[in-house]
Amino acid sequence: QVQLVESGGGVIQPGRSLRLSCAASGFTFNTYDFHWVRQAPGKGLQWIAIISYDGSNKDYADSVKGRFLISRDNSKNTLYLQMTSLRADDTAVYYCARGDIVVVPAAGYYFDSWGQGTLVTVSS
């Protein structure tokens, strides 16, 4: 079955860097786009980054653009999020999510599988 397992979270000081990983299993990793979505404590969901199935296309939310880098290693079935210049407002649970496409009865795109999340706390 589809499994996504995030790791790498923890407590980190402001201005420092951290790399999150998302290990995938149970499906053909290199045929899917992937996303990072975060959720600050007690708040809603915020999409932050996408990477295409082959890593050739990436996009970011304005709040993390220039500070975060999404990447993937298809040989290791693993997604990454390199976070730099961390700020207190980056404190959140970070989820990886798989993107999938449907074409019938209507074209659509959705996040059909999610990891359990990893908590990043930015604090001095």
Add this chain to the structure above:
Amino acid sequence: DIQMTQSPSSLSASVGDRVAIACRASQSIRSSLNWYQQKPGRAPKLLIHTASSLQSGAPSRFSGSGSGTDFTLTISSLQPEDFAIYYCQQTYTSRYTFGQGTKLEI
């Protein structure tokens, strides 16, 4: 970016009730609207995609409707396990914005 607004922000209901949650987009998103359920301490779970298609494994008491800017998630007969937070999400543009969430509670 497209803004997604859900109403109400919270909703009290009882087991067996029929409830509806609304989601409005700041511009037309055609049918590019998904609904997720999130329980405390858990990852979101896809319920409805493309406005009205029930995700495999989701109970049939969940249904979605709408297109353009106005959408609705309906639960036909609330079950105890349905008390959770529900989020809509647009995937019409690549900045995949979510609504602020609707907390469904007893």
